[in-house]
Amino acid sequence: MATRPAGTLYRGKLGMWSWVLHRITGVGIYFFLLVHILDTALVRVSPEAYNSVVASYKTTIIGLAEIGLVGAILFHAFNGIRVILIDYWRKGAKYQNQMFWAVLVIWVVLMAGFVPRQLSHIFGA
Amino acid sequence: MAIIIEQPDAPRSRKGAQWEKRAWIFMRASGIILVFLIIGHLSVNLVLPEHGVKAIDFAFVAGKWASPFWQAYDGLLLWFALIHGTNGMRTLVNDYTEREWLRKSLNIALWVVAATLILLGTLVITTFDPCIDPNVHNYLPDLVCKG
Numbered sequence: 305m306a307t308r309p310a311g312t313l314y315r316g317k318l319g320m321w322s323w324v325l326h327r328i329t330g331v332g333i334y335f336f337l338l339v340h341i342l343d344t345a346l347v348r349v350s351p352e353a354y355n356s357v358v359a360s361y362k363t364t365i366i367g368l369a370e371i372g373l374v375g376a377i378l379f380h381a382f383n384g385i386r387v388i389l390i391d392y393w394r395k396g397a398k399y400q401n402q403m404f405w406a407v408l409v410i411w412v413v414l415m416a417g418f419v420p421r422q423l424s425h426i427f428g429a
Numbered sequence: 430m431a432i433i434i435e436q437p438d439a440p441r442s443r444k445g446a447q448w449e450k451r452a453w454i455f456m457r458a459s460g461i462i463l464v465f466l467i468i469g470h471l472s473v474n475l476v477l478p479e480h481g482v483k484a485i486d487f488a489f490v491a492g493k494w495a496s497p498f499w500q501a502y503d504g505l506l507l508w509f510a511l512i513h514g515t516n517g518m519r520t521l522v523n524d525y526t527e528r529e530w531l532r533k534s535l536n537i538a539l540w541v542v543a544a545t546l547i548l549l550g551t552l553v554i555t556t557f558d559p560c561i562d563p564n565v566h567n568y569l570p571d572l573v574c575k576g
């Protein structure tokens with residue numbers, strides 16, 4: 305019986321899924337940044353204008369969305385380093401799978417630190 | 430729609446290839462810088478303050494931008510994140526659009542948006558004036574306001 309092809313760096317398996325995730329998170333962060341520069345610009349308008357818009361960042365729903373944003377950034381950041389290592393480190397391509405798991409481990413550890421703190425901020429006094 | 434592939438093995442113009450190579454290197458160099466800038470930004474604004482995101486208001490920003498360090502920090506973050514993000518979006522536009530006029534228009538739009546927001550963000554940081562808040566002396570007691 306023929307075995308399934310193992311996939312390559314870019315097609316099938318982890319290499320492709322990490323690339324898809326890298327793309328989606330990059331686009332998501334981009335659109336957040338456009339809005340974020342505009343909301344910060346309100347400090348040039350008046351304290352009231354800035355404070356009332358930033359108040360929406362403190363609501364429960366947006367507070368939960370910030371967990372998604374931070375999750376996306378942490379994945380994009382550490383997977384980005386993995387991509388850079390694949391390109392520049394001699395053994396990068398060989399260890400790309402192991403590095404993907406390392407990215408996930410770092411991500412889980414950092415999120416485990418961030419999520420409870422964020423939840424206590426959102427639901428705390 | 431017929432897809433015409435003109436000489437797929439024809440080399441790009443030297444200038445075009447040079448530019449793509451620089452963009453490729455920039456994505457990697459800026460990525461490494463951004464890891465530090467963004468993790469620092471999120472720590473200081475979202476995670477470390479006692480009430481997290483709830484601590485952010487005009488006074489919080491005025492307190493940070495009273496220091497040239499945070500002005501420079503946010504300026505670098507602005508320029509690197511926007512150029513990196515815009516160049517990344519350019520890759521997507523080039524991948525997903527088939528019609529040449531649409532591809533060109535979207536790419537121009539991306540860079541117009543980037544230039545506008547870089548200008549706006551830089552002006553916001555450099556011309557920021559805490560004195561527009563009448564209560565400014567409650568949190569910046571040493572500040573001297575004119576008029």
Ligand code: HEM
Nearest residue numbers: 337344370474475485490493503506507510550551553554
């Ligand atoms: C929920 C997460 C975030 C919070 C709560 C937050 C908060 C803030 C605050 C309070 C400021 C005002 C200046 C300061 O205090 O430093 C600011 C400015 C800024 N932030 Fe964020 N930020 C977040 C995420 C991000 C991300 C992910 C990026 C980059 C992709 C980013 C990029 C910037 C930039 C470039 C500025 C300066 C804007 C300007 O020049 O007018 N921020 N942010």
Ligand code: HEM
Nearest residue numbers: 327330331333334381384385460463464510514517518520
């Ligand atoms: C936190 C640090 C970051 C690192 C280490 C990083 C790293 C990278 C790298 C290495 C690439 C190139 C991938 C490739 O050529 O295959 C890339 C692509 C991209 N990045 Fe980032 N990045 C970071 C932050 C950001 C930010 C803040 C944004 C949005 C404003 C962003 C948006 C994008 C986009 C849209 C792409 C294109 C994705 C694609 O071509 O599939 N990145 N990033």
